[in-house]
Amino acid sequence: MSGRRVDAKVVLLGQEGVGKSSLVERCAHRRFRPGPYQNTIGAAFVAKVMSVGDQTVTLGIWDTAGSERYEAMSRIYYRGARAAVVCYDLTDSSSFQRAKFWVNELQNCEEGCRIYLCGTKSDLLEEDRRKRGVDFHDVQDYADEIKAELFETSSKTGQSVDELFQKVAEDYVHFTAFQVMTEEKGVDLGQRSGAYFYSCCHH
Amino acid sequence: MAADVHKKKGWEVPNGSLAPGDGQHAERSESPTPGLAQGTEPGAGQEGAMFVHTRSYEDLTSPEDGAAAARSPEERRGEPAEPTSMEQISKDFSELSTQLTGMALDLEEEMRQSKEGKLEPSPQTTHRDSVLSGKEEEDVTMDAWRMHRKHVFVLSEAGKPVYSRYGSEEALSSTMGVMMALVSFLEAEKNAIRSIHAGTALGGNGMWGLMACLAVLLPWATLAVPRGRLVAGGRGCSLAPPCSPGEPGLQVCPRPSRGTPSQADGYKVVFVRRSPLVLVAVARTRQSEQEIAHELLYIYYQILSLLTWTQLNHIFQQKQNYDLRRLLAGSERITDNLLDLMAHDPSFLMGAVRCLPLAASVRDAVSTSLQQAKAKSLVFSILLSGNQLVSLVRKKDQFLHPIDLHLLFNLISSSSSFREGEAWTPICLPKFNSSGFFHAHISYLEQEMDLCLLLVSTDREDFFTVSDCKRRFQERLRRRGVHHALQEALRTPFYSVAQVGIPDLRHFIYKSKSSGLFTSPEIEAPYVREEEKERLLGLYQYLHSRAHNSSRPLKNIYFTGPRENLLAWVTSAFELYICYSPLGTKAGAISAVNKLMKWIRKEEDRLFILTPQTY
Ligand SMILES: Nc1nc2c(ncn2[C@@H]2O[C@H](COP(=O)(O)OP(=O)(O)OP(=O)(O)O)[C@@H](O)[C@H]2O)c(=O)[nH]1
Ligand SMILES: [Mg+2]
Numbered sequence: 060m061s062g063r064r065v066d067a068k069v070v071l072l073g074q075e076g077v078g079k080s081s082l083v084e085r086c087a088h089r090r091f092r093p094g095p096y097q098n099t100i101g102a103a104f105v106a107k108v109m110s111v112g113d114q115t116v117t118l119g120i121w122d123t124a125g126s127e128r129y130e131a132m133s134r135i136y137y138r139g140a141r142a143a144v145v146c147y148d149l150t151d152s153s154s155f156q157r158a159k160f161w162v163n164e165l166q167n168c169e170e171g172c173r174i175y176l177c178g179t180k181s182d183l184l185e186e187d188r189r190k191r192g193v194d195f196h197d198v199q200d201y202a203d204e205i206k207a208e209l210f211e212t213s214s215k216t217g218q219s220v221d222e223l224f225q226k227v228a229e230d231y232v233h234f235t236a237f238q239v240m241t242e243e244k245g246v247d248l249g250q251r252s253g254a255y256f257y258s259c260c261h262h
Numbered sequence: 263m264a265a266d267v268h269k270k271k272g273w274e275v276p277n278g279s280l281a282p283g284d285g286q287h288a289e290r291s292e293s294p295t296p297g298l299a300q301g302t303e304p305g306a307g308q309e310g311a312m313f314v315h316t317r318s319y320e321d322l323t324s325p326e327d328g329a330a331a332a333r334s335p336e337e338r339r340g341e342p343a344e345p346t347s348m349e350q351i352s353k354d355f356s357e358l359s360t361q362l363t364g365m366a367l368d369l370e371e372e373m374r375q376s377k378e379g380k381l382e383p384s385p386q387t388t389h390r391d392s393v394l395s396g397k398e399e400e401d402v403t404m405d406a407w408r409m410h411r412k413h414v415f416v417l418s419e420a421g422k423p424v425y426s427r428y429g430s431e432e433a434l435s436s437t438m439g440v441m442m443a444l445v446s447f448l449e450a451e452k453n454a455i456r457s458i459h460a461g462t463a464l465g466g467n468g469m470w471g472l473m474a475c476l477a478v479l480l481p482w483a484t485l486a487v488p489r490g491r492l493v494a495g496g497r498g499c500s501l502a503p504p505c506s507p508g509e510p511g512l513q514v515c516p517r518p519s520r521g522t523p524s525q526a527d528g529y530k531v532v533f534v535r536r537s538p539l540v541l542v543a544v545a546r547t548r549q550s551e552q553e554i555a556h557e558l559l560y561i562y563y564q565i566l567s568l569l570t571w572t573q574l575n576h577i578f579q580q581k582q583n584y585d586l587r588r589l590l591a592g593s594e595r596i597t598d599n600l601l602d603l604m605a606h607d608p609s610f611l612m613g614a615v616r617c618l619p620l621a622a623s624v625r626d627a628v629s630t631s632l633q634q635a636k637a638k639s640l641v642f643s644i645l646l647s648g649n650q651l652v653s654l655v656r657k658k659d660q661f662l663h664p665i666d667l668h669l670l671f672n673l674i675s676s677s678s679s680f681r682e683g684e685a686w687t688p689i690c691l692p693k694f695n696s697s698g699f700f701h702a703h704i705s706y707l708e709q710e711m712d713l714c715l716l717l718v719s720t721d722r723e724d725f726f727t728v729s730d731c732k733r734r735f736q737e738r739l740r741r742r743g744v745h746h747a748l749q750e751a752l753r754t755p756f757y758s759v760a761q762v763g764i765p766d767l768r769h770f771i772y773k774s775k776s777s778g779l780f781t782s783p784e785i786e787a788p789y790v791r792e793e794e795k796e797r798l799l800g801l802y803q804y805l806h807s808r809a810h811n812s813s814r815p816l817k818n819i820y821f822t823g824p825r826e827n828l829l830a831w832v833t834s835a836f837e838l839y840i841c842y843s844p845l846g847t848k849a850g851a852i853s854a855v856n857k858l859m860k861w862i863r864k865e866e867d868r869l870f871i872l873t874p875q876t877y
Contacts, residue, residue: 075591075592080679080682083682083683084682087682087683088682097677097678097679098592098595098679099679099685100677100680100685100687101685101686101687101688101702102685102686102687103679103680103682103683103684103685103686104683104684104685104686104725104729105682105683105684122683124592126591126593127588127589127591128568128569128589128590128591128592128593129688132688132699132722135722
């Protein structure tokens, strides 16, 4: 019963305020809400049906909170994920450092998870080139090194958002076509532990 | 049990025979009197309560692992070992009044006048607008201050800023030295609650209070920076350093030489120390120290609900001068919201929960649907609308504490992020168990409907099972055909006092002590503007504090003011506060109370949850 409806678990990671929730909002509801920033509490789950060729794939998207408060328990959200969209804000270099942290985390704990680097808020660069805080070629090199895909998106204009999630769905279909289908089990019901703060791989 | 409810019409207990409330169900009378045993008053649950039995602020002060709180089945290890005993805290509370030196404030005068429980304050106390003298208006500091009636700060014991309600924490850090000096001056033992009155003559505690006020006020006289969104990881924004305290600083909170001193002239500085945190309020409200301390404790519990007591202590044991803002980044909005809510919503004052008015048959159908959509890991299923409870189903033998429910209400009302998708978030219910996290599934049932479902689970890995409970609940709701009735009820989430049919009655709050539930109509004219609504709540707060004064509790209070009259009646079974026209007489008020109590009894199955369910 667990994991019903969902084919592939996808997790969004990245520093707070980089635009993860906006990305999901654009992808799932085709809209952008400027309004005051509402940081996510814990994580939010959204199921999104995608079509790849004549197949449909349901992505179970976990939009996590960027706040450090939830870092210690982030593992419950990315465990078993087939894809991770690691976001950073194109105008903020510190957010890219944070993205690298998540990449390391995933490489250590989730080998089977494909990584998609996502530079967000590209519309801000169109307004003013000098706002770019993360060099494109540096990220490109880094993406090659970690074998990740790279996207630069804007949830405001919608630029490259669909492409990103389409690519995630296609890769899922292509890579699982050659594997024995195992039931997607987002969570391991057998494992229970006490206080979370100590049970995490990076502690 | 209690099957013969409503049977004995007109049964009344002779006045004065105060049967002790033993929580047992006896017969329910039509019109309750002081003789009613707890459990028989209107609103008392017929099959036992949903909540941990709670009184008011006294209850807030019990240790986080209070004996009354049930344990989460999963997280028993790591028991917090708070060194505080209940006796110590009640001692702290009773010592509060002796701490307050030089307070010739109106409260004192009112106390003296209230020998027979009758309060007739001087007109000045209610006409607070007249307090401002020309001199004060010239004072920028005073201006800035007046805008904020209550400042709240949280700092670590090492003196690091954690939270500030107004102004950035950076600005606050310069005053930390003074704050900490104060704290160490006051500190005798940990986890104490202390308060200071400022605005009175210098000397004794008054001087300390003045110093604290100065320290708090002066940096903002020039800075007055509203706290914006903390950028880049929430480490704080950079601000110009606060200017050094001005020379004639002692004029900051002068005491105008006028006839009757008013509370509004002075500040109360209240400290609550809950190791490893210190919480401070600098308030100009009419609230008592206990009530301000009560609010500070709510803030403390709010922080615990995000971190757990165990984690909070672990962090500070590792590193004494840890900057907690790192972990709390993004939560300021939740704390801000809690402070605002406490100024508007009587739930916090009453230490009780308000229910959405709903026909009993509809509520029962909702509760049954909720009860049937259970899962092994579920502890509480809560349906709420705004800050009102629609239904609550709990695991057998597990009781929720109203404070924990208030924190959940606040969490949900402070964020619109739950409107989308399904949230799955760790949450600590500090009064239930302060050492571990539950995982809460939070979602709105429908986009346009203000109906939020909260499923509290012990298993963080159980998302899909719990999510399925939501689906099953909605399905059952549809099958029972109560969806439409529910929608209808949500259209009028508050009832009008006019329904009671007492012309002079403006508003009331009635709390059933055994169920922990209260009911109150919508606040209507003449309390239209926000300030007016706050003023009304302020009057209730005032009566409440008088009724619960630890050294001189009053059972009956009759308060006459120029704009309204109020009456408070506190028994072992219920609390009633009514507000009515200033033209009404005391005799009129008493007959209104009788009529009102009959009305509440008649409506109780709509206004309360009389048959709480368990899985
Ligand atoms: N101009 C512009 N602003 C954006 C874009 N995406 C997000 N934002 C803004 O960035 C802020 C943060 O966006 P969120 O999507 O809430 O960020 P988040 O990563 O979910 O943050 P957390 O939930 O705290 O981890 C909001 O004020 C958004 O309006 C974008 O593509 N362009
Ligand atoms: Mg977010």
